[in-house]
Amino acid sequence: MENKGNMHNFTKTENEIILWNSDIKIHLAPYGAGVRKIYIKNRNSIFKNIALALSHENDYLHCPLYAGATLAPTSGRIAEGILTLENQTFHLDKNENNQNHLHGGTHNLSFRQWDIVRKTDTDVLFTCFAADGVDGYPGNRRFSVEYILDGQRLEMHLYAESDRETYLNLSNHTYFNLNAFDRSGLEQYLQIRADHCIVNDEHHIPQNTIPVVHTEFDFRKETKLAERFNECDTSLQFRYAKGLNHYFLLSKHSPRIPACSLSSADQSVRMDLYTDAPALVVYTGGFIDHSFTMAEDEKRTYPGCALAIEPSFEPFHHVCPHVMKTFSRRITCHFHI
Numbered sequence: 001m002e003n004k005g006n007m008h009n010f011t012k013t014e015n016e017i018i019l020w021n022s023d024i025k026i027h028l029a030p031y032g033a034g035v036r037k038i039y040i041k042n043r044n045s046i047f048k049n050i051a052l053a054l055s056h057e058n059d060y061l062h063c064p065l066y067a068g069a070t071l072a073p074t075s076g077r078i079a080e081g082i083l084t085l086e087n088q089t090f091h092l093d094k095n096e097n098n099q100n101h102l103h104g105g106t107h108n109l110s111f112r113q114w115d116i117v118r119k120t121d122t123d124v125l126f127t128c129f130a131a132d133g134v135d136g137y138p139g140n141r142r143f144s145v146e147y148i149l150d151g152q153r154l155e156m157h158l159y160a161e162s163d164r165e166t167y168l169n170l171s172n173h174t175y176f177n178l179n180a181f182d183r184s185g186l187e188q189y190l191q192i193r194a195d196h197c198i199v200n201d202e203h204h205i206p207q208n209t210i211p212v213v214h215t216e217f218d219f220r221k222e223t224k225l226a227e228r229f230n231e232c233d234t235s236l237q238f239r240y241a242k243g244l245n246h247y248f249l250l251s252k253h254s255p256r257i258p259a260c261s262l263s264s265a266d267q268s269v270r271m272d273l274y275t276d277a278p279a280l281v282v283y284t285g286g287f288i289d290h291s292f293t294m295a296e297d298e299k300r301t302y303p304g305c306a307l308a309i310e311p312s313f314e315p316f317h318h319v320c321p322h323v324m325k326t327f328s329r330r331i332t333c334h335f336h337i
Contacts, residue, residue: 015057019122019149024335026149027053031060032069033114033126033145035174037295038154040335042180043268050269052175052306053295062111065288065301066173066308069110070145071103073130073137073160075171075312076281079205081136082318083167089318092136100205103173105135109143110173122149132164139164139325153334160327167320168327169313171277175285175306178264178271181296185285185306186226186243189263192219192280194248198315202240206247206315217246222263225284225307242286242303247279247315258334260309274332277311 016036019026025047027037038051052067054060060067081092081101093105103110107130114126127144130137139162148155158170177185197217198206212218216232225243232238237246250259258272259280273280284307290300311331313322 017116017119017124019124019147021122021149021151023152024149024154026147026154028124028147029060029068030114030116030126031057032066032110032112033128034060034070034110035068035147035172038174040152040269041337043337048180049296050176050178050180050271052177052301054301055293055295055298059292065175065292066103066110068174069172070114070126070158071171071173071310072109072128072143072145072158072168073104073141074167074169075103075173075310076169076315077102077205079317083136084319085138085165085167085323090136090138095135097203100203101135105137107135114145117144123147137166138162139166141166141168143170145170152336153332156331156333158327158329158331162325165323165325167322168324169322170327170329171281171310171312172331173308173310175308176262176271177306178262178269181294181299181305183265184226184302184304186229186304187224187265188307189222189224189265189267190219190260190282190307191222191262192248192260192282193251193258194220194280195251196249198247198249199237200240200246204241204245206317209249212248217248219248219260222261224265225304241284243284244307245281245283245286247281247312249279249314250277259311262307262309268337270336272334272336273309273311274330274334275311276330277313279312279314281308281310281312283308283310 025039039047078101092101096102114128118125146157
């Protein structure tokens with residue numbers, strides 16, 4: 001892809017690259033090819049960070065929050081680590097409670113240093129490699145993630161290729177709080193363009209697909225998260241996840257139609273998320289505890305301080321319907337003040 005920025009204007013520190021323009025500053029890191037901070041101007045033209053950022057670089061090492069990280073080779077859970085591709089079964093690393101496979105396994109690329117192939121003030125390309133058999137996956141695989149800052153849009157292009165048929169399901173795990181962490185992440189309005197969702201068992205493994213109409217999962221209209229959780233405090237699904245940690249099957253998945261929208265409590269800031277993925281996992285951070293300090297104001301993290309939106313394939317039970325040698329996914333976050 002053609003470079004869009006001035007090669008002399010990018011900003012780089014030891015562990016960080018900054019993409020910027022007059023409206024937005026995006027802090028990225030080669031470790032996990034991850035998003036560290038997203039500064040956007042508020043209505044007073046003051047830059048405020050709206051992405052969960054941790055105080056210390058070491059906090060990101062094998063971070064259980066996966067804060068900002070590229071999820072690769074796969075995102076989501078695979079029950080019992082059993083992956084069947086065209087009648088051949090692979091036993092994946094059970095890196096979640098020795099029971100299930102989570103976000104690509106112990107040696108996933110969220111916890112790897114990626115190479116910087118190209119960088120400008122508005123564009124950076126990271127690449128990484130995973131060998132055949134790592135954490136049980138077949139194929140020597142090459143991965144790339146490109147971040148492009150275009151006006152008020154942050155575009156993420158995720159690619160992978162393998163020399164064997166395998167399963168690939170890359171995503172991003174940035175946590176958003178459009179209140180700039182002055183209020184809880186649950187004090188945000190969420191709208192999801194999905195008519196169906198998937199309910200989980202107590203181990204967060206997807207089970208059955210249900211229509212969202214007349215359920216606690218109906219976010220087809222803009223809904224404040226805290227109010228929905230209070231209204232549905234007897235929901236067993238919300239108790240399992242301490243909020244949301246669920247797949248939503250998009251009614252229309254297209255890079256031109258927002259898959260979901262998120263707004264601040266005062267509705268002065270909105271983010272429209274676009275993707276070509278058929279589903280989203282929405283995680284409202286119920287299991288985030290007080291283990292980490294946030295970078296901006298030294299506050300401790302807490303449950304619901306921010307939420308993650310992860311474009312994804314639909315989940316499956318052991319038998320994978322997605323067998324591939326190449327993978328491509330686009331995610332765009334369009335910020336409006």
